[in-house]
Amino acid sequence: MTSPTNSTYPTPFERGDGNYTTTWAECIAFYELLAERFPGVLRWWQVGTSDSGLPMHAGLVTADGVFDRSTLSEQGRPVFFNNNGIHAGEPEGIDACMALVRDFCLEPERLVALGKTAFLFIPVYNVDGCVNRQSTSRVNQLGPELFGFRANGRNLDLNRDFIKCDSLAAQVFNRFFTTWDPDVMVDTHTANGADYAYAMTLIPTQPDKLGGGLGDFLRERMLPAIYSDMQGRGWPTCPYVNLLAETPDDGIEDFLDLPRFSTGYAALHHTIGFMPETHMLKPFADRVAAMRTLVEVVLDFSVAQAVRIQQLRCEARADAVRRTQWPLRWRNDHERPASLRFKGYAAVRAPSRLGDYQRLTYDRTQPWEKDIVHIDRCVEERVVTAPKAYLVPQAWREVIERLEWNGVALQRLDDDRLFDTARVYRVEEVSTRATAYEGHMFHDHVLLSTHSEAIQAFAGDMLVPLDQPRARYAVETLEPEAHDSFFRWGFFNSVLERKQDHISAYVFEDTALQMLADEPALRQAFDDWKAAHPAQQSDQQSVLWFLFVHGRRHAEPEWRRYPVAALI
Structure with a gap:
């Protein structure tokens, strides 16, 4: 007491x-x-x-x-x-x-x-x-x-x-x-x-x-x-009053505590x-x-309950070491509503004196107690197969130091090494908030494509093995689709920029013709583009830029390629 x-x-x-x-x-x-x-x-x-x-x-x-x-x-x-x-x-x-x-x-x-x-x-x-x-x-x-x-x-x-x-x-x-x-x-x-x-x-x-x-x-x-x-x-x-609508009468749902928040980080x-x-x-x-x-x-x-809590934490860490699937995103599960006994006040609406609308007030002289909807479950929205390890190139030191601050076990490569098979992401689409959010232009939507390739690593690059108790932190920060991944927070924004961003049309016109002759896939993609965008065929820059960007000859491998590879 x-x-x-x-x-x-x-x-x-x-x-x-x-x-x-x-x-x-x-x-x-x-x-x-x-x-x-x-x-x-x-x-x-x-x-x-x-x-x-x-x-x-x-x-x-x-x-x-x-x-x-x-x-x-x-x-x-x-x-x-x-x-x-x-x-x-x-x-x-x-x-x-x-x-x-x-x-x-x-x-x-x-x-x-x-x-x-x-x-x-x-x-x-x-x-x-x-x-x-x-x-x-x-x-x-x-x-x-x-x-x-x-x-x-x-x-x-x-x-x-x-x-x-x-x-x-x-x-x-x-x-x-x-x-x-x-x-x-x-x-x-x-x-x-x-x-x-x-x-x-x-x-x-x-x-x-x-x-x-x-x-x-x-x-x-x-x-x-x-x-x-x-x-x-x-x-x-009572549970935090995270409203489903305007007032508690219509129910509440659990707060989705993402890793940016203290409880999600915990x-x-x-x-x-x-x-x-x-x-x-x-x-x-x-x-x-x-x-x-x-x-x-x-x-x-x-x-x-200290002994039991410690035991369950040990089990959670042991599970992390051997886990093969990891959830990346969650959503509130509205298909399994629960009921919560709640004590509220009458919601009263009256004309506003400031504008032409109804304002809301709560009348404490009219208390009520009744059952309301409580969405108290979350469900996995996106799951990823765990790789054996992640490879983080040493150039991304801000990422490496955050992994270190959180006790993630890292292995620094002593020599150059070729990894035969790795899962590599390319960023096909990304939608960014229109205004700054906590000092960053946060990426709300990410669409990726995935392919396998051999990866050349260099002495000093970092391996992040997932057979470790801190695997969850590594997965939820290094997988770009996770709610609060380093990618979403903009740590890898430079890969979204094409560095060679100018062509001289009078020179590239001849180069583009030769690329169409040498690259059948580019020819097919160009034909499809012309069919879909007939109005742009009269715009020289649009035509040449499409060929420049989609052709193999002048491709920039780093452009839109997520630099952290998943070793499988």
Whole structure:
């Protein structure tokens, strides 16, 4: 149970009026004081530096004062990870974590209850956003009086950056997460959207996407226990209200947590992740209390079931080593709807005073409770046969370093080598967002063709074998059709450009005639093109460009050829 405010070492939130969240400087000073006073309970250290040059910190609490990562790993100790402040304008977790760590230091029975579990935390992940303090960026949020900003110093949303790692923070996080390899993660947030009765909603790692025994355990054991315990502790909780239509009356569906998000990233490492979302319109003090309760509930379950969770993670990794098929894309399964008992408010529509339309409001004087549709399943949309390994040419160092940050086993070739058979992709079509998305022109649609060929590799190129526990991360970043592949994020955009992009028509006219004589396939393709585009036959540039691009004589092998090969 959550303890009342402890008068010894009160947090800035506790000293306030219920509508104050700590500043970054206050937060760091608070933990530094605790670490100094309670060195046998709390280890505190700097893990990196933000894009704005500010230190990033982490803390670790154990019941027996063992803080060395190697020792904890040798002892097989479970790790529970609490990440806070990724969106610094959603600060409930920052304040809740401070009070919880303080109570570990002051209450022996609470500390002993951890057992062998290590409580690992990042107090403020988005340091840059936390120091960008104001009161207006969260348009629809009720308190606190001042809070941080959603983006970091490069105006990046860090909860979209776990794969591409544009920010120094994400690069730090990738290495930190891989080193500590948490069994369970809670990443704290505040929700926008509809109005309803719950102060707390929850996004878990989608169980179908997590897969196997671990996914079944999450769906059948862990989630029911969390919802029941939250109800018993006075904070009824429901799944995140991801609407099917305009209001909850029409139902909700599970949030498809792609690897760009914290819970989707955790799934790549076979970690059970939770993204609790308090409701923006509930009083800030209630949101902090609900958040602390949620963290405690998940922690208590994780401690009690630590052996089982670790066992299931080991099984998931063993399965990854021998797996022959990997899902690349998922979608919500609307063919298997479930039912959810939900507490909402009447949706009321009335003429707007601003324009000629009906506006929506929720009437809290008209509460309702009824069963609504809940799409709680996901289904595989695209599956790929796993190769023996991937070959990543050394030129793509940004890709290689991200694989390394995530613990993927790599083999550097010592000598040049010819691989007889490899699966190679060519990019036939790609559709890119019209506007920038988190610093990239993201590729929403990718159409590939596949063929087999021999591949010449060179000393220094990297092999990524898939008979390894980190295979899932490799597959979901290196297969170009995967939701958040490196290709979709634009890491390989240069292969989409033809480098020789000019021809002199008066010279190439004769060359094109000779190409048609030498290349029967080009002749057939040209005849088909003329039949399909009769109007373009009078345009010399169109005619010559078609022949230049589709002929073999001046082909650029690298153009639209995906450079990562799958060795089969």
